[in-house]
Amino acid sequence: MRFNRAITPVKVLSFDLDDTLYDNHPIIKAALQAQFDHLASIPQWQAKGPNYWRECRNRVGETQPELQSDVTKWRQVALRYGFAQLGFSERQAQEYANAAYKAFADARSNIVVSDDVLELLAQLREKYTLIAITNGNVEVDKFNLKGEFDLVLQAGPHGEAKPSRALFDKACALLEVNPSDILHIGDSLDTDVQGANNAGCYSIWLDNQNCIYSYKGLADIEITDIMQLALLTK
Incomplete structure (x- = not known):
């Protein structure tokens, strides 16, 4: 000291x-993988390729920079945006986003x-x-x-x-x-x-x-x- x-x-x-x-590094890695695995089970999202999540996150961060200090809300809004861009209704986009975020959050707290x-x-x-x-x-x-x-x-x-x-x-x-x-x-x-x-x-x-x-x-x-x-x- x-x-x-x-x-x-x-x-x-x-x-x-x-x-x-x-040590948060392996925890975040596992949480991201849980989110990606969940999203990969949705054909419309999977068809957009491996960079689609990052594109959605970056787009939301650019258009709503105030979210960048709230990583939870940023992730939730980016997921909802991604599903909306795929043509899901507002209700469906919210439901799919909630499920994807839950996959992330459950693994995120596996500490x-x-x-x-x-x-x-x-x-x-x-x-x-x-x-x-x-x-x-x-x-x-x-x-x-x-x-x-x-x-x-x-x-x-x-x-x-x-x-x-x-x-x-x-x-x-x-x-x-x-x-x-x-x-x-x-x-x-x-x-x-x-x-x-x-x-x-x-x-x-x-x-x-x-x-x-x-x-x-x-x-x-x-x-x-x-x-x-x-x-x-x-």
């Missing part, structure tokens, strides 16, 4: 979810967080309020993070995606704390660290992805393994 700046005592630990508390991480959260909960602030669309109530957080905020339904300060501001309002009472932990400099810094919260960067980021600011603390957070219980 490396400190780039001194921090004052905090009351709340805020966690990003994907690629912070679990098992390690016992070590769950034990870490239990230790941290003895000293801090634990919350989650995520840009993703995972539903924590569907896997073994259920009940681990006092508050879960998702980009889209609850506010603009990180690095906007919106979700952090909402957390402060709901918990009745100051920004400096929150320490946010995440794997992305561009979204997690920048977002927390924008909001006046403290930040911990989990540097374990070997990614290149555009944000040049510093996290208050840097770690390379989530288990290093056990030091916060001392």
Whole structure:
């Protein structure tokens, strides 16, 4: 654990979810495959070829850019658009889109967080309020993070995606704390660290992805393994 700046005592630990508390890459891969397998069972969609989904998603993203901060709604609208373009009625397009999204969402929540991480959260909960602030669309109530957080905020339904300060501001309002009472932990400099810094919260960067980021600011603390957070219980 490396400190780039001194921090004052905090009351709340805020966690990003994907690629912070679990490896999200195989989960997303499986969820996309589940969606593609479902769509391949529909002859009209299958006939459009392998790039049709991407074309629909990109088209909706271009015409409705506000959806890009709500990945769930973006996917749902793109699926509905795709079926409408195939000539399905509005009702049919919605029904087919719902079924395709369900295939994705069910696989998306097929997550098992390690016992070590769950034990870490239990230790941290003895000293801090634990919350989650995520840009993703995972539903924590569907896997073994259920009940681990006092508050879960998702980009889209609850506010603009990180690095906007919106979700952090909402957390402060709901918990009745100051920004400096929150320490946010995440794997992305561009979204997690920048977002927390924008909001006046403290930040911990989990540097374990070997990614290149555009944000040049510093996290208050840097770690390379989530288990290093056990030091916060001392």
